[in-house]
Amino acid sequence: MKYVGEAPQEELATGERSTRNRVARSILDHGPSTAADLAKRVSLTQAAVRRHLDALVSDGVVEAREQRVYGARTRGRPAKVFALTDCGRDAFDQSYDTLAADALRWIAETSGDEGVIAFARARMAAQAEVYRAAVAAADPEDRTEALARALSADGYAATARSAPGPQQGEQLCQHHCPVAHVAEQFPQLCEAETELFSSLLGTHVQRLATLAHGDGVCTTYVPRSGHATPQTTSVSASTAGRNPA
Secondary structure, three states: OOOOOOOOHHHOOHHHHHHHHHHHHHHHHHOOEOHHHHHHHHOOOHHHHHHHHHHHHHOOOEEEEEOOOOOOOOOOOOOEEEEEOHHHHHHHOOOOHHHHHHHHHHHHHHHHHHHHHHHHHHHHHHHHHHHHHHHHOOOHHHHHHHHHHHHHHOOOOEEEEEOOOOOOEEEEEEOOOOOHHHHHHOOHHHHHHHHHHHHHHOOOOEEEEOHHHOOOOEEEEEEOOOOOOOOOOOOOOOOOOOOOO
């Protein structure tokens, strides 16, 4: 894999390039990460990770952000996290964005917004059966995790975790989206996906953040039984997930 702005292959030692790719891949799989977290995941010292991060930032593959804090902010400066840029994601993503966007634009022009919505729902329905089987086979408390595994098998690098703070639920996080660039122009793709998650999990879920809106990860809140979803006024859909804790 070759990053935008990276030195010619012969100028970058194979081992260095491989390690740099592992650092970038870890950010893709886990979302915006601190140098300390990356050091643990790729088994390097923080100093070594920071050296690779500096190179990735210089190449435009990674950018530094302030870590988002949920709940009351503690004293001291927020930790710095590193997230993939659009160029960094493009290095992993070989989707036919232009063709897909052109096709959806033609549908919008000939059939209107209803046509785009119908296409988005049909696309989700075509993927639904595999996801539905995975969720149905899991115990109720493990269904979000089962859906995350099924999504990961389709290239979404998904994880499930407990929601931060006082929220009684889980967060389904997708650290990669093969159609993120197209969804920037056609949010109906994200809306149809959210509808599918609600159907599969048997509860109303709430999309808190999306890669298509420039957030660091697609984040969907899944309430536990008997608990309501958080209000959109408390967590903005345009900012939540830029730097998840």
